[in-house]
Amino acid sequence: MANKKNTTIKDIANVLGITPSAVSKALSDHPRISVKTKEAVRETAKKMDYRPNRLAVSLRKGKSNLVGVIVPRAKSNFFSSIVENIEKSLNQEGYNVIITQSNESYKKECSNIDALLQIQVDGIIASISNDTTDLNHYKKIEQNGIPLIMFDRGMKELEVDSVGINDYLSSHLVIEHLTKQSCKRIAHIGGYSHIRIYKNRLKGYKNALKKYNLPILEELILEGDLTKQDGRKKMTQLLKLTKRPDAVYASGDYAALGALQVLLENNIRVPEDIALVGFSNEPFTSLVTPSITTVNQHSEKIGQIAAELFLKKNLKSDLEKAPEYVVLEPELIIRESSKRQ
Amino acid sequence: MANKKNTTIKDIANVLGITPSAVSKALSDHPRISVKTKEAVRETAKKMDYRPNRLAVSLRKGKSNLVGVIVPRAKSNFFSSIVENIEKSLNQEGYNVIITQSNESYKKECSNIDALLQIQVDGIIASISNDTTDLNHYKKIEQNGIPLIMFDRGMKELEVDSVGINDYLSSHLVIEHLTKQSCKRIAHIGGYSHIRIYKNRLKGYKNALKKYNLPILEELILEGDLTKQDGRKKMTQLLKLTKRPDAVYASGDYAALGALQVLLENNIRVPEDIALVGFSNEPFTSLVTPSITTVNQHSEKIGQIAAELFLKKNLKSDLEKAPEYVVLEPELIIRESSKRQ
DNA sequence: TTATATTGGTTAAACGATTGAACAGATGAG
DNA sequence: CTCATCTGTTCAATCGTTTAACCAATATAA
Numbered sequence: 001m002a003n004k005k006n007t008t009i010k011d012i013a014n015v016l017g018i019t020p021s022a023v024s025k026a027l028s029d030h031p032r033i034s035v036k037t038k039e040a041v042r043e044t045a046k047k048m049d050y051r052p053n054r055l056a057v058s059l060r061k062g063k064s065n066l067v068g069v070i071v072p073r074a075k076s077n078f079f080s081s082i083v084e085n086i087e088k089s090l091n092q093e094g095y096n097v098i099i100t101q102s103n104e105s106y107k108k109e110c111s112n113i114d115a116l117l118q119i120q121v122d123g124i125i126a127s128i129s130n131d132t133t134d135l136n137h138y139k140k141i142e143q144n145g146i147p148l149i150m151f152d153r154g155m156k157e158l159e160v161d162s163v164g165i166n167d168y169l170s171s172h173l174v175i176e177h178l179t180k181q182s183c184k185r186i187a188h189i190g191g192y193s194h195i196r197i198y199k200n201r202l203k204g205y206k207n208a209l210k211k212y213n214l215p216i217l218e219e220l221i222l223e224g225d226l227t228k229q230d231g232r233k234k235m236t237q238l239l240k241l242t243k244r245p246d247a248v249y250a251s252g253d254y255a256a257l258g259a260l261q262v263l264l265e266n267n268i269r270v271p272e273d274i275a276l277v278g279f280s281n282e283p284f285t286s287l288v289t290p291s292i293t294t295v296n297q298h299s300e301k302i303g304q305i306a307a308e309l310f311l312k313k314n315l316k317s318d319l320e321k322a323p324e325y326v327v328l329e330p331e332l333i334i335r336e337s338s339k340r341q
Numbered sequence: 342m343a344n345k346k347n348t349t350i351k352d353i354a355n356v357l358g359i360t361p362s363a364v365s366k367a368l369s370d371h372p373r374i375s376v377k378t379k380e381a382v383r384e385t386a387k388k389m390d391y392r393p394n395r396l397a398v399s400l401r402k403g404k405s406n407l408v409g410v411i412v413p414r415a416k417s418n419f420f421s422s423i424v425e426n427i428e429k430s431l432n433q434e435g436y437n438v439i440i441t442q443s444n445e446s447y448k449k450e451c452s453n454i455d456a457l458l459q460i461q462v463d464g465i466i467a468s469i470s471n472d473t474t475d476l477n478h479y480k481k482i483e484q485n486g487i488p489l490i491m492f493d494r495g496m497k498e499l500e501v502d503s504v505g506i507n508d509y510l511s512s513h514l515v516i517e518h519l520t521k522q523s524c525k526r527i528a529h530i531g532g533y534s535h536i537r538i539y540k541n542r543l544k545g546y547k548n549a550l551k552k553y554n555l556p557i558l559e560e561l562i563l564e565g566d567l568t569k570q571d572g573r574k575k576m577t578q579l580l581k582l583t584k585r586p587d588a589v590y591a592s593g594d595y596a597a598l599g600a601l602q603v604l605l606e607n608n609i610r611v612p613e614d615i616a617l618v619g620f621s622n623e624p625f626t627s628l629v630t631p632s633i634t635t636v637n638q639h640s641e642k643i644g645q646i647a648a649e650l651f652l653k654k655n656l657k658s659d660l661e662k663a664p665e666y667v668v669l670e671p672e673l674i675i676r677e678s679s680k681r682q
Numbered sequence: 683t684t685a686t687a688t689t690g691g692t693t694a695a696a697c698g699a700t701t702g703a704a705c706a707g708a709t710g711a712g
Numbered sequence: 713c714t715c716a717t718c719t720g721t722t723c724a725a726t727c728g729t730t731t732a733a734c735c736a737a738t739a740t741a742a
Contacts, residue, residue, distance in 0.1 A: 006485075008698060019722055024700060034720060051459055055400040056698035059727050064396060075421050084415065084442070096460055099440050101425070118392055119437055144347075257628065287598065289630040349728055360692055365730060375690060397728035400697050 007048040015044055027052075058120075067095050067310060068116035070109065070126035072153075074101045078280045078299050079127070082151060085303025086125060093311060095122070102129040104225070110137045123147045123310050128155060130225055133194050147313035151306045152297070153197050154325075161309040163326040165297045167197045170330040171204025172211075174249050174277050174295065177332055179212045181340045183247035183275055187220040189234045189259065191251045198223075201251050201279070220245055224255070231258025239266060246274055247338070253278040253285050256292050260337065276337040290336035298328050348389040356385055368393075399461075408436050408651060409457035411450065411467035413494075415442045419621045419640050420468070423492060426644025427466060434652060436463070443470040445566070451478045464488045464651050469496060471566055474535050488654035492647045493638070494538050495666075502650040504667040506638045508538045511671040512545025513552075515590050515618050515636065518673055520553045522681045524588035524616055528561040530575045530600065531592045539564075542592050542620075561586055565596070572599025580607060587615055588679070594619040594626050597633050601678065617678040631677035639669050 009027075013020045018037065026033045026041035044050075058064045067090055071079040087097045098121065102109040109129045116124055123146045126138075138158055141148045147161070154162030178186050188205050191198030206216050219241060224230040231250060235258065238245055250256040256278030263270050270276055270290055278285055278294040285292035305326050312324075350368075354361045359378065367374045367382035385391075399405045408431055412420040428438045439462065443450040450470045457465055464487045467479075479499055482489045488502070495503030519527050529546045532539030547557050560582060565571040572591060576599065579586055591597040597619030604611050611617055611631055619626055619635040626633035646667050653665075 009700095010698075020698085021700075021723080022721060024698095025721090028700085030701095032720060037720080053400070053698050054460055055396055055405060056727090057700080059394070059396040059400055059729095060698080060700050062727075074415070074425065075418060077416060080416050080421065087441075091456070096439060096456065098437060100428075115432070115437065119395055284625050284628050287625050288628050350730095351728075361728085362693080362730075363691060365728095366691085369730085371731095373690060378690080394728050397697090398730080400699095400727090401729050401731090403697075 006053070007050045008053065009050070012041060012044050012048060012050060015048070016040055063122050064120045065095050066119060066121045067097050068112075068119070068121040068124045068126075069097055069099045070102055070112050070116075070124065071099065072102050072104045072127055072129050074099065076280075077282050078152075078297060081299035082127075082303035082306070085300050086307045087303075089304050089307030090310070102131075104130040106131040106134070113137050113140060117141070117144055121146065123149070123314055125149045125151065125306050125310055127151050128153045128195065130192055130195065147310060149306050149309045149313070151302050153195055155196055159323050161313060161324045161326075163302055163305045163309060163328070164197065165295075165302075165328045165330045167200035167330075168204035168207075170279070170295045170332075171201045171249070172208045173330060173332040175205060175208035175212065177293070177334060178247045178249065178275060178277065178338065179214070181247070181271065181275055181338060184214060185217070185220065185243065185245040186214065186247040186249055187238050187245035188222070189226070189231060189248060189250040189255050190221065190223050191226045193223060198251055205249065226250070226252035226255040228254045228258040228261075231255030231260075232262050233258075235259035235262040239268075244274070247271075247276070248274060249277045251279050253280045253282040253292065253294055256294070256337075257284065257288065260288065260290075260292065271336070271338050271340050275340065278337075281333055286335065293335045293338035294333050296331040296333050298331070301328060347394070348391045349394065350391070353382060353385050353389060353391060356389070357381055404463050405461045406436050407460060407462045408438050409453075409460070409462040409465045409467075410438055410440045411443055411453050411457075411465065412440065413443050413445045413468055413470050415440065417621075418623050419493075419638060422640035423468075423644035423647070426641050427648045428644075430645050430648030431651070443472075445471040447472040447475070454478050454481060458482070458485055462487065464490065464655055466490045466492065466647050466651055468492050469494045469536065471533055471536065488651060490647050490650045490654070492643050494536055496537055500664050502654060502665045502667075504643055504646045504650060504669070505538060506636075506643075506669045506671045508541035508671075509545035509548075511620070511636045511673075512542045512590070513549045514671060514673040516546060516549035516553065518634070518675060519588045519590065519616060519618065519679065520555070522588070522612065522616055522679060525555060526558070526561065526584065526586040527555065527588040527590055528579050528586035529563070529590050529592070530567070530572060530596050531562065531564050532567050534564060539592055546590065567591070567593035567596040569595045569599040569602075572596030573603050574599075576600035576603040580609075585615070588612075588617070589615060590618045592620050594621045594623040594633065594635055597635070597678075598625065598629065601629065601631075601633065612677070612679050612681050616681065619678075622674055626674075627676065634676045634679035635674050637672040637674050639672070642669060 009020045009023045013023045023041050026038045069083055069086055071083060074080055083099055090097055100112040102112055106129060109132055124141050135158060150160055150162040152164045154164055190202050193199045193202060209216050222234045224234055248259055250259060256276055260276055263274060268274055276292060278292045281294045281296040285294045350361045350364045354364045364382050367379045410424055410427055412424060415421055424440055431438055441453040443453055447470060450473055465482050476496060476499060491501055491503040493505050495505055531543050534540045534543060550557050563575045565575055589600055591600060597617055601617055604615060609615055617633060619633045622635045622637040626635045
């Protein structure tokens with residue numbers, strides 16, 4: 001029945017009365033093959049709907065034309081947008097992309113890497129999970145001789161190419177804006193500080209406070225996994241303080257959303273009583289009431305640049321070279337949750 | 342340099358002084374290999390960190406252990422949740438999943454299929470794009486002798502396994518609920534009716550109206566691509582009617598969101614003046630104010646079942662068999678946008 | 683004792699494409 | 713007329729595994 005076997009190079013050779021190797025060379029435009037033969041080959045190849053067997057080519061050439069991507073969560077708009085752009089860029093260059101999610105779990109991240117190496121991808125583009133502190137599994141990638149590119153959450157320790165935004169500057173933008181709204185007690189719901197981006201946002205937050213002559217109050221600085229649930233918890237905690245904050249800057253939109261819910265449930269006016277800022281520009285931030293001020297991270301560009309970094313590294317297969325760090329400028333999107341007129 | 346070549350079956354053979362084929366058989370637990378040899382092989386395999394070359398295995402066996410998935414949009418929570426579950430189920434069985442998006446475009450869908458066939462996936466699990474009317478590109482899949490499974494948006498014409506919810510019943514649930522809220526003029530913002538699910542929802546809507554003795558008014562039935570933009574447009578259109586509807590049932594949450602925005606902008610009370618119901622239970626429906634009543638489609642289950650259908654089909658490689666249609670029961674989630682007390 | 687199983691492998695071909703080396707025929711130089 | 717060169721192709725090995733067919737040695741049966 002159907003199961004029409006695919007035509008191979010051999011079939012073409014038989015039809016034309018030449019050898020498979022001549023066909024192969026004709027198709028790859030080898031100089032030693034006559035123009036006449038080349039044309040004949042190309043023509044019958046098209047006629048017979050020939051498509052090279054990717055598996056055979058990969059086996060022979062030692063590369064699979066597959067690139068693995070590891071994201072913490074695929075659902076997040078930020079990551080899915082990055083993935084989309086990685087894919088677009090790499091498809092153009094003849095690569096296919098395999099997407100895996102770590103679900104913010106160290107264990108899953110390890111097994112993702114194993115799976116990708118086992119599939120023999122030509123490279124891995126990854127963003128580290130919240131749960132990850134040990135980095136040995138990432139070193140396996142380079143031991144396999146393929147490039148690793150990190151995005152958003154990169155780690156300097158790994159010494160690999162990476163792309164992300166200027167987190168330090170982001171915090172400055174946020175604090176600057178909040179002080180203009182005359183906020184004086186700005187709390188920070190941060191991510192785990194072993195992750196570079198969250199550390200940098202925290203550092204930026206502290207430095208900016210200093211710059212605007214505001215005190216750094218440890219009771220206003222919290223650390224968690226930035227889920228909506230975490231946001232609720234941290235906000236509840238902040239409301240218990242005798243001296244409540246008049247603004248909250250969360251390092252993630254989901255945490256900001258959780259915080260917002262708690263604020264509304266407690267009939268606290270946003271932004272009049274407490275102003276709120278999130279991070280990542282997830283679509284829902286513009287949909288909720290009040291809409292949430294947030295930081296745009298240019299996810300499209302991040303994806304594209306990550307792909308380009310891979311292509312560059314892969315082309316030169318020059319893993320030795322010093323790593324390249326691309327840093328994009330953040331953009332503050334001011335919405336209702338922080339705009340006190 | 343790193344680039345440590347991977348150990349092959351041959352290396353193991355050399356170490357043990359036997360042939361590669363003996364090693365291969367030992368690893369696959371062939372009965373003709375002695376227990377002693379098997380143990381020795383397994384041990385040195387582990388010691389040398391042997392991992393079979395998937396490319397070679399695939400080439401030899403004629404199957405890649407890769408499954409392609411085509412979704413209209415990866416960002417949608419509904420689809421991403423399905424994908425997540427397909428992946429989970431298939432990974433367990435040793436398959437890897439390649440995800441592609443059609444972005445609701447016929448052309449992209451075609452090129453996705455081509456790409457997947459070219460990668461030599463062992464099967465394709467797909468949901469048809471809004472833009473697609475011609476189905477010939479899907480037939481190519483079966484011509485290649487691999488199974489095709491459809492989810493959510495399946496097409497009877499294709500005669501392949503599929504899984505989705507009972508769309509007809511969904512509309513009944515919605516209309517029943519709205520009539521209980523004493524709505525009498527219920528509008529329907531539908532998807533393109535060449536897509537089966539939207540046709541069925543429309544049919545269910547009409548039948549349910551009849552059941553509750555409500556007239557079917559063509560001016561209240563609209564068709565579009567169900568984006569937020571489309572929802573805005575359709576709602577604006579409905580508001581221009583001399584006799585406005587007192588309820589709107591949209592076949593998609595994004596369209597419902599667009600409609601809600603227009604309603605709020607026009608100071609129309611929801612649900613008191615016009616009640617609103619969406620479809621898919623996207624997370625934002627519970628986040629906006631008022632929260633949107635919607636239909637839950639059990640995306641987790643859909644993914645899992647799609648994977649199972651593939652595995653079954655693939656095992657028997659029995660493409661001839663009559664297709665299997667799995668239909669899940671929908672669940673109406675009632676929220677503020679339609680609850681008049 | 684001879685024929686027959688059984689055990690535990692080995693050999694070799696195959697999957698489909700690539701590629702350096704070899705080779706045959708035509709052409710040109712000396 | 714011979715040797716070298718060029719052209720267009722074939723040969724054969726290779727990538728790493730799998731597997732049907734084969735073989736030698738030992739065990740079993742008649």
